[in-house]
Amino acid sequence: MNTATSNLDRRELVASLLAAVPEALVVTGLGNPTYDVHATAPDRAGVFHLWGAMGGAVPLALGLALAQPERQVVVITGDGEMLMGIGSLGTVAASRPSNLSIVVLDNGHFGETGMQQSHTSLGANLGEIAAGFGIGVVLRINGLDDVDDLAKHIQSQSGPVFAHAVIATGEQPRAMPGRDGAAAKNSFRAHLGLAPL
């Protein structure tokens, strides 16, 4: 449960995490996590930003992680996007991809739509849900000091990992990556040495 007492800045956390896992492929959930990753690493290759398909960040990253078992794959998404695809945590737990890590930036609110309270402000605990689905490594991120441990788990590929980051509710300026999905797909594939088709 997120009672919104955290003062952990989402952008500082994302910047610190991305810097700590330079080799990782990254999938971002729509809304603020997409802006956070673009704001802090605008030129990073191997990042796939979702602008829609709410609930799809984790299962998309699962398909990617299974296809690229040697690569670290990190999902960065928000509590609302995670909640809409919550069953995908069960699918990840059943598939057991050791190279997949899921980082949820939980501010307890639907930030993109007017900061309405989400279920994590109203009783749900995402870390306990992930553990309940059977994800073996569940970490709580309370501050930047916890990034080192998370990065070690990502790099050792001993997952799947679920990292529950309780962040401050403050809004940040939007930083928008390209919205052309086909171009994003092709440039991501090019980063892996794959042709568009």
Add this chain to the structure above:
Amino acid sequence: MPATETPIWQQELWGALRASGVQQVAYVPDAGHSHAIREAIADPHITDVVLTTEEEGVAVVAGAWLGGQRAALLMQSSGVGNCVNMFSLLDSCRFPFLALVTMRGEYAEFNPWQGPMGRATEDALKLMGINVLRADTPDDVAETVSAAADAAFLAGERVAVLIGQRLIGRKIWKKDSK
């Protein structure tokens, strides 16, 4: 679990899917897919992904393509309704997509709750920009699956194959059930 033999068309469906080069098979089970699911689980060269809802599978197969693998989604017609907004991902990014959909609610259906989605399945797919092929006889199945796989993986299209309920046949009940 009835000890019935696997119909030839189910075996041929799996043969065509396997030959298409898929390396991930995501599914919500259906009796009509039971052979393919068993084979996917048993095949060391294929990763099977059991889903909690079909929309996850749309994202899984897109992610597989992003990472350089071909994948297919197996589901029943009711699952198509669960996927609708997630289909946006396919069109927005022009992901290749192959789905095999066993039909309910269209032939000798005993359960009226299967009717509404069964009647809407083909239109729902088309509304979301997915090409629809149908296989209604045993001889059609392998060829149609193979053609759909070519369209998906060679031309980059979004294709669903509807497998007619007549192929799956009447649901057989035990003597003592009502």
